[in-house]
Amino acid sequence: MSAAVINNVITQGQRLATHSWEYGTFAEALLEWYNPNYSVFGNDTFPDGKIPVLKVDEIRSLSYAEPQIWTNSTILVGADGAAGDPASLGVSAIMIGQTEPNYLSAAERQVQHLISEVPRWPNGAISHRESAAELWADFIYMVPPTLAYWAIQAGDVDLLNTAIQQCDLYREVLGVPTSAKSAGGLWHHIIGPESQDLGIWSTGNAWAAGGMTRVFATAKNSPFAGDGKIVSGLKQLKNNIRAILDGAIALDKAESDEPLLRNYLNDTTWFGELSGTTLLTATAYRMAQLEPADFGSSYASWADSKRQAITDRISDDGLLSPVINPLNWGDRTPGTESPEAQSFAVLMFAAHRDYSSSSLKHNS
Numbered sequence: 001m002s003a004a005v006i007n008n009v010i011t012q013g014q015r016l017a018t019h020s021w022e023y024g025t026f027a028e029a030l031l032e033w034y035n036p037n038y039s040v041f042g043n044d045t046f047p048d049g050k051i052p053v054l055k056v057d058e059i060r061s062l063s064y065a066e067p068q069i070w071t072n073s074t075i076l077v078g079a080d081g082a083a084g085d086p087a088s089l090g091v092s093a094i095m096i097g098q099t100e101p102n103y104l105s106a107a108e109r110q111v112q113h114l115i116s117e118v119p120r121w122p123n124g125a126i127s128h129r130e131s132a133a134e135l136w137a138d139f140i141y142m143v144p145p146t147l148a149y150w151a152i153q154a155g156d157v158d159l160l161n162t163a164i165q166q167c168d169l170y171r172e173v174l175g176v177p178t179s180a181k182s183a184g185g186l187w188h189h190i191i192g193p194e195s196q197d198l199g200i201w202s203t204g205n206a207w208a209a210g211g212m213t214r215v216f217a218t219a220k221n222s223p224f225a226g227d228g229k230i231v232s233g234l235k236q237l238k239n240n241i242r243a244i245l246d247g248a249i250a251l252d253k254a255e256s257d258e259p260l261l262r263n264y265l266n267d268t269t270w271f272g273e274l275s276g277t278t279l280l281t282a283t284a285y286r287m288a289q290l291e292p293a294d295f296g297s298s299y300a301s302w303a304d305s306k307r308q309a310i311t312d313r314i315s316d317d318g319l320l321s322p323v324i325n326p327l328n329w330g331d332r333t334p335g336t337e338s339p340e341a342q343s344f345a346v347l348m349f350a351a352h353r354d355y356s357s358s359s360l361k362h363n364s
Contacts, residue, residue, distance in 0.1 A: 001311050006349055008318025013342030014064070020079040021142060022339040023068040024088020028214075029346035030061035031091075036354055038095075040149070040217040041286060049223035051153050053098045065092035071102045074113045083118040084128040084139040086110060090146025094153050104153075111150045114143060115162075125169035127192075134192025135173050137204035140166075140211035148218040157224045164219060164233035167212050171240050174208075176200070178243050183251075183266045185243030189329070200265045201329055202248075202276025203340070209244040209283045210347070212237050217290055238294065241287060245295075248280050249302055259309035263324045271334050274313060274320045278344035281306040285351035289358045300355060307352060310345065320345055 010033070017026045028039075037044040038052050038059070046052070056062045068089060069076050075086040076093055090107055097104025119127040121135055126143060128136035144163040151160035174187040187208050189201040216237045224230045251265050260272030261280065284303035287295035314320050320341040322334030 001314070001349065005314060005316060005318060006346070008316070009314065009320075009342055009345050009349075010318070012318040012337075013339060013346060016337055016339035016342060018339070020077045020082065020085040021088045021138070022343070023065065023077065024085075024090075024092070024142065025340055025343040026346075027061045027065040027068075027089065027092045029343040029350070030064055031059070032350035032354075033346050034060050036350060039350075040145075040214055040221060041289065041351075041354060045217075045221040046152055046223065049152075051094060051098055051149070054095060056096055056099065059095075062092060062096050065089055066096055066103075069093050069096070069103060069106060071106045073106070074109050074117075076106055076110045081130050082128060083114065083126070083130045084136065084142040086142075087114060087146040088142040091149045094146075094149050107146075107150060107153075111147060114147070121169070121173060123169050123172055124165075125173060126166060128190075129192070129194060132193050134190065134194050134196075135170055136190045136192075136195075137170070137174055137187045137201070138207045140170055141207040141214070142211070144211055145214040145218065148215045148222075151224075152218065152222055155223075157227050157230065160219055160222065160224055161229045161233055163215055164230070164237060167208075167215060167240060168236055170208070175240075175243070176247075178247075183247060185247035186265060187244065197329070199267070199329075202261045202263055202265050202273055203279070203324060203326075203329070204276075205244050205248060205265065206276045206279035206283065206344070209241050210279050210286075212241050213283050213286045213290070216241065217286070220290065238287075238291065241283065242295070245280065245284055245287070245299060249299075252302075252306075259306075260313075260322075261306075263329070271322055271332075273334070274310060274323050275326070275338055275341040275344055276324075277306055278310050278320070278341060278348050281310065282344060282348040282351040285348070285355040289351070289355040292359070296359075300359070303352070303355075307348060310348065314345065318342070 079085040093107035128139040147163035189197040189204040263270040323338035325331040
């Protein structure tokens with residue numbers, strides 16, 4: 001993919017992002033693309049075990065995120081009743097907060113709100129919604145990465161373990177048993193009283209696997225990586241990520257004539273769709289980078305084949321299509337614009353670049 005087209009993908013992503021989770025996801029994509037060493041997947045993630053201290057105006061991700069973040073509230077941005085989505089800006093707020101204390105205070109209030117005030121499922125999983133306990137797969141990309149990053153800020157190994165355990169509490173409710181005949185290891189989209197969707201939504205599975213991968217990288221690169229609870233939590237995360245990837249790959253390989261994952265992964269009446277395909281591809285590259293012994297060539301070669309199919313469907317002006325309508329996941333009309341698909345493409349380009357660089361080192 002040419003640098004010009006990638007630049008256009010980024011320009012379109014910035015143009016299209018208008019909702020809380022879109023701001024946070026785009027900020028993460030900018031960080032991984034432009035300043036990879038400072039992302040949780042980088043070589044300088046936590047210098048001396050601390051959050052990096054950076055000049056906000058020199059880091060495109062942070063200068064983009066800064067005006068989106070509220071510094072006078074218990075949440076980081078308005079989110080139409082979503083408890084989880086404002087936390088998508090948490091990592092940005094914590095990084096900005098290293099030099100601008102009001103952003104650090106805002107991040108702390110957001111974390112405390114999630115831990116202490118948001119409803120919980122009976123098993124202890126924090127709700128994705130403020131009004132009732134309801135679990136959305138999307139939550140995993142928004143909240144656990146911020147809890148984990150705040151744990152490094154606070155030097156709190158128990159909070160890091162909480163971030164890991166929230167992922168597993170969500171899997172307990174949303175996960176299909178790996179032994180199931182259909183969709184084993186994959187996740188339902190939403191379980192709860194308001195917006196229940198038991199479908200195996202491609203983008204929801206991608207949000208979950210991608211979010212767990214960020215938590216995994218945060219914990220693995222943290223000063224607490226050797227702690228017994230964290231060692232066992234890393235193994236649990238790895239199994240949960242692998243189950244989603246394996247489930248998606250199995251369904252993909254069962255349909256050799258459809259190069260993209262279906263919008264609902266196990267329902268062949270749905271169109272092949274770029275959003276979920278792209279973030280799951282990025283996740284496969286990240287796990288191959290982080291754990292080459294377990295996720296090396298087989299996952300990366302699957303990701304290579306998906307990346308080719310994805311890049312074939314990016315126009316010269318940088319738009320990905322076909323995409324699901326991100327505000328109506330039941331919309332049967334293939335969409336031509338999706339803010340999150342744009343961010344997922346940037347995450348995929350960054351993940352592929354970093355995996356390729358790390359595999360060269362392993363092989364040299």
